[in-house]
Amino acid sequence: MIAVLSGGVGAARLLRALSGVVDPTSLHAIVNVGDDLEMHGLCICPDLDTITYTLAGLNNDELGWGLRGESWRVMDELAALGGESWFALGDRDLATHLYRTQRLRRGATKSVVTSELAKHHGLSVHLFPVTDDVVATTFETAIGHLTFQEYFVQRHHDVVVTSIRYEGASDSTPAPGVLETLRDASLIVIAPSNPLISIEPILQIPGVRDILQGRRSSVIAVSPIIQGAALKGPADRLLREMGFDASCVGVANYYRDIVATIVIDEADEDRRAEIEALGIDVRVTTTIMHNEQNSSMLAKTVLA
Amino acid sequence: MIAVLSGGVGAARLLRALSGVVDPTSLHAIVNVGDDLEMHGLCICPDLDTITYTLAGLNNDELGWGLRGESWRVMDELAALGGESWFALGDRDLATHLYRTQRLRRGATKSVVTSELAKHHGLSVHLFPVTDDVVATTFETAIGHLTFQEYFVQRHHDVVVTSIRYEGASDSTPAPGVLETLRDASLIVIAPSNPLISIEPILQIPGVRDILQGRRSSVIAVSPIIQGAALKGPADRLLREMGFDASCVGVANYYRDIVATIVIDEADEDRRAEIEALGIDVRVTTTIMHNEQNSSMLAKTVLA
Numbered sequence: 099m100i101a102v103l104s105g106g107v108g109a110a111r112l113l114r115a116l117s118g119v120v121d122p123t124s125l126h127a128i129v130n131v132g133d134d135l136e137m138h139g140l141c142i143c144p145d146l147d148t149i150t151y152t153l154a155g156l157n158n159d160e161l162g163w164g165l166r167g168e169s170w171r172v173m174d175e176l177a178a179l180g181g182e183s184w185f186a187l188g189d190r191d192l193a194t195h196l197y198r199t200q201r202l203r204r205g206a207t208k209s210v211v212t213s214e215l216a217k218h219h220g221l222s223v224h225l226f227p228v229t230d231d232v233v234a235t236t237f238e239t240a241i242g243h244l245t246f247q248e249y250f251v252q253r254h255h256d257v258v259v260t261s262i263r264y265e266g267a268s269d270s271t272p273a274p275g276v277l278e279t280l281r282d283a284s285l286i287v288i289a290p291s292n293p294l295i296s297i298e299p300i301l302q303i304p305g306v307r308d309i310l311q312g313r314r315s316s317v318i319a320v321s322p323i324i325q326g327a328a329l330k331g332p333a334d335r336l337l338r339e340m341g342f343d344a345s346c347v348g349v350a351n352y353y354r355d356i357v358a359t360i361v362i363d364e365a366d367e368d369r370r371a372e373i374e375a376l377g378i379d380v381r382v383t384t385t386i387m388h389n390e391q392n393s394s395m396l397a398k399t400v401l402a
Numbered sequence: 403m404i405a406v407l408s409g410g411v412g413a414a415r416l417l418r419a420l421s422g423v424v425d426p427t428s429l430h431a432i433v434n435v436g437d438d439l440e441m442h443g444l445c446i447c448p449d450l451d452t453i454t455y456t457l458a459g460l461n462n463d464e465l466g467w468g469l470r471g472e473s474w475r476v477m478d479e480l481a482a483l484g485g486e487s488w489f490a491l492g493d494r495d496l497a498t499h500l501y502r503t504q505r506l507r508r509g510a511t512k513s514v515v516t517s518e519l520a521k522h523h524g525l526s527v528h529l530f531p532v533t534d535d536v537v538a539t540t541f542e543t544a545i546g547h548l549t550f551q552e553y554f555v556q557r558h559h560d561v562v563v564t565s566i567r568y569e570g571a572s573d574s575t576p577a578p579g580v581l582e583t584l585r586d587a588s589l590i591v592i593a594p595s596n597p598l599i600s601i602e603p604i605l606q607i608p609g610v611r612d613i614l615q616g617r618r619s620s621v622i623a624v625s626p627i628i629q630g631a632a633l634k635g636p637a638d639r640l641l642r643e644m645g646f647d648a649s650c651v652g653v654a655n656y657y658r659d660i661v662a663t664i665v666i667d668e669a670d671e672d673r674r675a676e677i678e679a680l681g682i683d684v685r686v687t688t689t690i691m692h693n694e695q696n697s698s699m700l701a702k703t704v705l706a
Binding site for chain 2 (some may be wrong): 136137138139140141169171172173174175176178179180181182189190192193194195196197199200201202203214215218
């Protein structure tokens, strides 16, 4: 059993790559819910959906998010009505949110709904929201308090963040199976997701960080930063703004109490000694999953 | 100023017909909200939407509900996911519900959202939900308690009703402008809507029935029953099940304390004396609004 702490796109690609190298039923993704949102009354779980769609082969590669073959009838009409349409929801994607919301209203937990959707899409990988409770990553910024999606989507993370909060995390309960999976997994992988806004909201759930600290020798992270830049999203910028080094060394340092090994990109091989000085082993490979061969190589390096 | 107590399709057609005969800005529709529902987390107001779409010329005549040129991407996908799809929501229609739900979450009242949607669609008629509070018409039936849409849409009203409740009505507050409109209108029209489930939930809002009783001589109803049958929906059946005569006489009797005049169909002219014996004046015309000429004739008869 392998546990994978997961954000969105980077984690989805790593899970897909790992699925090609090991029995996918051995993979247990523990997924961030800190950027889940309620919009138009609908419960939307971007990271869970990105992973589900990607593992189902339904991801939209042109957009980099959402479903392939998507249409926009509802959003076009909503925009025409003068409604809030900055958070784009495709017609097929909306069906997922309607399904989830109605099931939650009928008393199902987010875990149960996640499993139902995964089953519908024929996934073999097990998906767990890290908690069934509401956790919201929010930002204090130069222009005031912002919700996750206000910062991320509406403002394209183009504003200085002064602090990050994980609202509700400390009072939350891990979803069924999460702590057991982390205790029993032979390997715990931290996906190349944003440390501050994809992985930290998982670590903040009571019990999670403790288990990782206790099992540090079984935890391996993949750096989402290559040559000081994030492949996607504001990980580099946020690391800097929060006082960390925006590099694979900064990532290693961020995880030093919970990670024994980190996978860094070939382009960063010259930073190896700095990381080893932190007491963290280093593996070097290509970490950019832009084709199947690279992805497979990364997956094998993680599992080595 | 003319006030029109309104349900869905029949009221929408009467309002459209009246708009052709008088200045539509003089028309104030006070609309039932007892069959409003929350589904998939969305706030759906079938009667308000039917009237809005019809007056905007966007109604789907083939279906008899919803929008013309509608598509079903979201519903098709939701059905494929195994979601609850018995309450059909078209893609364009969904935009209305997303818009309304988000505005309500942002603190707008149903009245305000109704006005915004009416304005967007260029309506001249004024639309008021009878209350901004939640009122739910529900049924005790041979198979147990049913919500309005469980009875109406999911079971196609094919079950015996033993009692009808208007939950929340007695504790509700009339929406801004409703009582003032009823007090000031030169004429109050009760549309040819279902007396028990379209009009009664309006009458149950505190203050409404009192004003109509006090202004009985200014109130005219159009019978939704012709020769013992409803043109659409279960009005005849429900009247019988609730112990009323399923006829224009039964309708007149139902409204006798609040209505001085009733318009009945030509086919029911032989019931005139029975209604007059109740102390209610009778006007006879065609009440089936299946073309513009008939609709216009009915509108003129109402206003005569």
